[in-house]
Each structure stands twice: as structure tokens, then as C-alpha cells.
Amino acid sequence: MSDFHPQQYLRPHIREMEEYTPIQPFEVLSKRLGIPAARIVKLDANENPYGPVPGVAEALAEYPFYHIYPDPQQEELRAALSRFVGVPAEHILPTHGADEMLDYLCRLFLGPGDRVINCPPTFGMYSFDAGLVGAQVVEVWRRHDHSVDVDGIERAVQEAQADTFPRLLFLTSPNNPSGTWLPDEDLRRLLALPLLVVLDEAYVEFADHPSRAPWVLEHENLVVLRTFSKAAGIAGLRLGYGICPAWLMAQLWKFKQPYNVNVAATVAGLASLRHVDQILEVVGRLKAERERLLAGLQQVPYLRPYPSQANFILCDVVGLDALALKQALEQRGVLVRHYNKPGLANCIRISVGRPDQTDRLLEELHSLALETR
Numbered sequence: 001m002s003d004f005h006p007q008q009y010l011r012p013h014i015r016e017m018e019e020y021t022p023i024q025p026f027e028v029l030s031k032r033l034g035i036p037a038a039r040i041v042k043l044d045a046n047e048n049p050y051g052p053v054p055g056v057a058e059a060l061a062e063y064p065f066y067h068i069y070p071d072p073q074q075e076e077l078r079a080a081l082s083r084f085v086g087v088p089a090e091h092i093l094p095t096h097g098a099d100e101m102l103d104y105l106c107r108l109f110l111g112p113g114d115r116v117i118n119c120p121p122t123f124g125m126y127s128f129d130a131g132l133v134g135a136q137v138v139e140v141w142r143r144h145d146h147s148v149d150v151d152g153i154e155r156a157v158q159e160a161q162a163d164t165f166p167r168l169l170f171l172t173s174p175n176n177p178s179g180t181w182l183p184d185e186d187l188r189r190l191l192a193l194p195l196l197v198v199l200d201e202a203y204v205e206f207a208d209h210p211s212r213a214p215w216v217l218e219h220e221n222l223v224v225l226r227t228f229s230k231a232a233g234i235a236g237l238r239l240g241y242g243i244c245p246a247w248l249m250a251q252l253w254k255f256k257q258p259y260n261v262n263v264a265a266t267v268a269g270l271a272s273l274r275h276v277d278q279i280l281e282v283v284g285r286l287k288a289e290r291e292r293l294l295a296g297l298q299q300v301p302y303l304r305p306y307p308s309q310a311n312f313i314l315c316d317v318v319g320l321d322a323l324a325l326k327q328a329l330e331q332r333g334v335l336v337r338h339y340n341k342p343g344l345a346n347c348i349r350i351s352v353g354r355p356d357q358t359d360r361l362l363e364e365l366h367s368l369a370l371e372t373r
């Protein structure tokens with residue numbers, strides 16, 4: 001009994017995982033910088049600066065049944081999503097953010113040692129969730145222009161032995177953090193491979209191309225992820241959804257937590273879907289602002305911005321340390337995301353904000369250019 005330690009029962013791959021660094025809450029940062037939250041220009045997490053449509057707050061205030069458990073089948077929300085996405089409700093599963101769907105997929109398909117293909121640089125949750133179940137992540141790096149290396153993925157699949165066959169392929173279009181679109185012809189080639197393709201469309205509303213959600217009806221091996229966090233502006237309420245083939249829906253109904261989507265998220269999602277016209281109006285404003293921001297960033301001598309199909313712009317920082325730049329902007333109350341890792345050496349990512357926020361950002365970037373000369 002004396003040398004019993006309950007830690008020894010932890011699964012080894014979990015025990016050995018490194019802790020991840022959580023982001024600093026907005027209010028904490030505001031206190032640390034001594035800048036009131038309202039004056040901070042927050043362009044670091046791709047949130048919608050306009051927030052939800054006004055109907056969301058009204059619907060939340062008026063809803064009378066918070067003491068009642070949610071509908072585990074989310075019938076009303078799925079019917080509304082079906083009209084929005086143009087895919088029958090039987091193929092749609094609402095989740096606690098798109099992140100929850102990623103977790104479900106990893107737990108449904110992967111165990112320790114199983115393989116997935118990831119295409120970095122990209123969103124971090126794919127390798128995070130794969131790591132949680134002990135899966136092995138095979139990395140097929142994007143090309144220099146951030147496009148997906150389709151040949152490389154085909155080769156990785158061909159070269160795999162039967163017992164190391166990758167089961168899932170994570171793709172993001174538009175990609176985060178590069179804003180790159182995955183062309184139809186590339187997706188078609190990848191869907192011909194013997195694996196399940198998970199296409200994350202968290203930013204598709206901002207693209208100049210249509211969603212591939214309807215493709216799920218023709219491809220047994222495609223799952224499309226969507227979310228209310230970005231275009232619909234309710235990241236804090238946690239609402240996403242997966243569009244899945246029928247065979248997978250049957251498994252998900254057995255598998256998911258009955259009350260995975262809470263009532264507030266449901267009410268907010270339904271209110272958003274009653275005002276799609278207003279959401280699209282905001283999306284239009286953000287797309288126009290993205291082009292103005294891109295033009296502005298092209299004028300900053302030490303930045304090389306990449307064109308983007310999403311609500312953010314990735315920039316190479318040239319002749320200046322990107323982390324120092326991020327910190328200098330932070331001191332001035334402007335928050336951007338910084339990267340320095342393979343494929344994203346010395347980069348910053350700037351979310352598209354309101355015009356006044358773009359102006360503040362560009363002003364600070366130019367004043368920093370003068371100081372560092």
C-alpha cells in the first residue's frame with residue numbers, strides 16, 4: 001500500500017504530454033497593460049469585432065426556459081442549419097464549438113499509435129486532439145505559398161504499410177493562419193484516397209468561393225466543420241457543427257454527450273440564423289476591410305503580407321524581430337498573434353477589425369518603422 005501512487009494509472013501518453021500555454025484572458029491583459037479594455041485593439045484571435053447580430057442579445061434576454069435541459073437532438077437548430085447550409089438536417093450535428101467535433105472525430109477513429117495526416121503550418125487543435133488519444137501525427141508540410149502539397153499526401157498514403165495506414169486527413173480551407181484556399185481539384189484528388197477527410201471551414205463565410213458542405217452528400221469519406229465563432233460573432237458561446245455522411249451520423253448519435261450544446265448557444269444560434277442577411281452584411285464589411293488592411297500592410301516597409309480568403313492576414317516580418325514587434329504593439333494596446341516556428345518563421349497574424357482599428361494599427365506600425373530606423 002505504501003508505494004501506491006494513483007499517478008501510475010495515468011495513461012502514459014497523457015502523463016508525458018506537455019502542458020500547453022493558455023492565452024491570457026482579455027481582462028487580465030487590460031489590467032497588466034493599464035489600458036481600459038474598450039481602448040484595446042484586439043486583432044489576435046480572429047474574433048468578429050462587430051459581435052453577434054442585435055437579435056441574439058434580445059433572444060437571450062427573452063428566453064424563458066433556462067431551467068430546462070436542452071434538446072439532445074437539437075431538432076429546431078438542425079432544421080435552421082439545414083436551410084442555411086443547404087444540406088438535409090440528418091447530416092448535421094451541432095457541437096460545443098467546432099473544436100468539440102474535432103475531439104469526437106479523434107476519439108471515434110484513433111487509438112494509441114494510429115496515424116493521421118496533418119498539413120502544417122495550420123490550426124493547432126488537430127495535432128493537439130490527435131495527441132490526446134495517443135495518435136501519431138504524420139506531417140505533410142504545405143508548400144512555400146502555403147498551398148497543400150497534394151502530391152506529398154498521396155505519396156505518404158502510398159508509402160504507408162498496412163498497419164501504419166493514416167486514417168484521418170485534416171485540411172483547413174481557408175487555412176489558419178495563412179488564409180489559403182484549397183482548390184476544388186485538390187480536394188477531389190484527396191477525397192480519392194482511402195482515408196477520412198476532415199475539412200475545417202471555420203472561415204468559409206469570408207472566402208470568395210462556396211462551402212464544400214454539399215459535397216458530403218456525394219462523398220462517404222468527407223466531414224465538413226463549420227462554426228458560429230467567426231462570421232456569426234459568438235465565439236464566447238461555443239457553437240459549431242459538423243456536416244457528416246449518414247453512416248457517421250449514426251455513430252455520432254451513440255457517441256456524443258446528450259447535452260453537448262447548451263441552451264444559450266442554441267438560442268443564440270437560432271437568432272443568428274433568423275438574421276443571416278445581417279451576418280452577411282457584416283461579413284461583406286469585413287471582406288472590404290480585409291482588402292483595405294492588405295493595401296495598408298503592403299505600405300509598411302518591414303511587412304510582407306499574404307493575400308487571404310479569411311478574416312485575418314499573415315505577414316512575414318523582415319529585418320525586425322516579430323516577437324519584439326508584437327510586444328511593442330501590445331504596449332500600445334494593439335494585440336496581434338506572433339509565430340516563430342517551422343513554416344512560420346518570424347511572422348505575425350493580424351485579424352481584420354473595424355476601420356478605426358485598422359487605422360490605429362497602421363498608425364502604430366508606421367510610428368514603429370520610424371523608431372527602428
Ligand SMILES: *Cc1c(COP(=O)(O)O)cnc(C)c1O
Pocket residue numbers: 096097098099100123172175176200202226227228229235238239240
Ligand atoms: C477558430 C477556429 C476553429 C474553432 O472553432 P470553434 O467553433 O470556436 O471551436 C476551428 N478551426 C479553425 C481553423 C479555427 O481557426
